[in-house]
Amino acid sequence: MRKRILPSILRVLMLGLAALSAAQTTPSADEAAIRAADAQWKKAVAGYDLTRTLAAYADDAIMMEPGAPAYVGKQALREQWARIMNDNYFALSWSVAALEASGDLGFTRGRYDVTYSIENRDLFDQVGKYVVVWKKLGNDWKVAIEIYNPDGPPKPHK
Amino acid sequence: MRKRILPSILRVLMLGLAALSAAQTTPSADEAAIRAADAQWKKAVAGYDLTRTLAAYADDAIMMEPGAPAYVGKQALREQWARIMNDNYFALSWSVAALEASGDLGFTRGRYDVTYSIENRDLFDQVGKYVVVWKKLGNDWKVAIEIYNPDGPPKPHK
Numbered sequence: 001m002r003k004r005i006l007p008s009i010l011r012v013l014m015l016g017l018a019a020l021s022a023a024q025t026t027p028s029a030d031e032a033a034i035r036a037a038d039a040q041w042k043k044a045v046a047g048y049d050l051t052r053t054l055a056a057y058a059d060d061a062i063m064m065e066p067g068a069p070a071y072v073g074k075q076a077l078r079e080q081w082a083r084i085m086n087d088n089y090f091a092l093s094w095s096v097a098a099l100e101a102s103g104d105l106g107f108t109r110g111r112y113d114v115t116y117s118i119e120n121r122d123l124f125d126q127v128g129k130y131v132v133v134w135k136k137l138g139n140d141w142k143v144a145i146e147i148y149n150p151d152g153p154p155k156p157h158k
Numbered sequence: 159m160r161k162r163i164l165p166s167i168l169r170v171l172m173l174g175l176a177a178l179s180a181a182q183t184t185p186s187a188d189e190a191a192i193r194a195a196d197a198q199w200k201k202a203v204a205g206y207d208l209t210r211t212l213a214a215y216a217d218d219a220i221m222m223e224p225g226a227p228a229y230v231g232k233q234a235l236r237e238q239w240a241r242i243m244n245d246n247y248f249a250l251s252w253s254v255a256a257l258e259a260s261g262d263l264g265f266t267r268g269r270y271d272v273t274y275s276i277e278n279r280d281l282f283d284q285v286g287k288y289v290v291v292w293k294k295l296g297n298d299w300k301v302a303i304e305i306y307n308p309d310g311p312p313k314p315h316k
Contacts, residue, residue: 062267064267064287064289064307065307066224066307066308067307067308067309067310067311068309068310069287069309070287100263101263102260102261102262102263103260103261103263104260105258105259105260105261105263105264105265106263107263107265107291107303109220109222109291109303129222129227129228129305130305131222131289131291131303131305133265133267133289133291145265145267145289147267147287147288147289147305147306147307148305148307149222149223149224149225149305149306149307150224150225151225151226151227152225152226153225
């Protein structure tokens with residue numbers, strides 16, 4: 001009887017391990033999901049799409065902008081993004097230099113390029129760096145914290 | 159025989175689950191480890207202890223300072239921290255407003271208060287916000303990315 005029980009136990013244990021392993025999403029799948037969410041977010045920003053831009057964020061997300069206290073929560077983010085998108089010359093793009101996920105946390109970091117105007121007249125370009133902390137909420141990865149700062153002073157747009 | 163096998167299978171499966179569960183460090187233990195590493199780091203900075211300040215960082219850590227390109231890697235961090243600590247009036251403190259860990263990633267965010275001088279003469283105070291991405295390397299949590307920006311312009315020190 002022992003000879004029969006041992007393989008059964010091993011089989012069941014392996015089934016249990018396989019089930020657990022499947023329950024934990026592999027890092028690469030999460031990283032791909034963050035990359036896709038990031039691309040959608042960037043597209044929404046480029047298209048001045050306020051609703052889709054806000055959809056990238058968790059409800060309690062925090063945006064840390066240089067020169068101002070943090071914007072906390074979706075309503076504060078909505079007001080700030082509306083102000084930003086009120087600038088007809090606003091153009092923001094970014095490139096992901098690193099992306100990692102572990103469990104239900106992830107981050108992206110990289111470089112951004114922004115063009116903006118003062119009162120829709122004088123135009124400036126600025127380059128900087130950023131970090132975004134992502135959180136897995138249900139099946140979706142959302143922006144929990146966004147923080148950035150410039151590499152140097154803004155330059156007249158060219 | 160079936161009556162005997164089933165409890166055995168369950169027991170072994172539960173042992174397997176317990177072993178797996180123990181293998182994953184609980185979030186609170188990791189969070190406590192990050193909090194302790196953060197406290198040590200802050201103490202090292204307060205004491206102008208360059209070696210212990212650098213010990214907080216991963217070898218490939220990145221420091222993102224406003225107004226300059228990122229400092230990448232321990233040697234660049236060493237040079238930058240040496241410059242910072244060359245200011246006799248430099249005083250930096252920070253308070254953790256949120257701390258989370260999942261798998262081998264974590265983050266802290268919060269507020270900082272810094273006093274610094276220009277050429278050890280004119281003194282300024284500045285308040286800002288920061289995000290630190292932590293990584294578990296072996297048994298230790300290390301700073302992988304540090305980024306911050308001010309809430310507003312510096313003010314004359316008082």
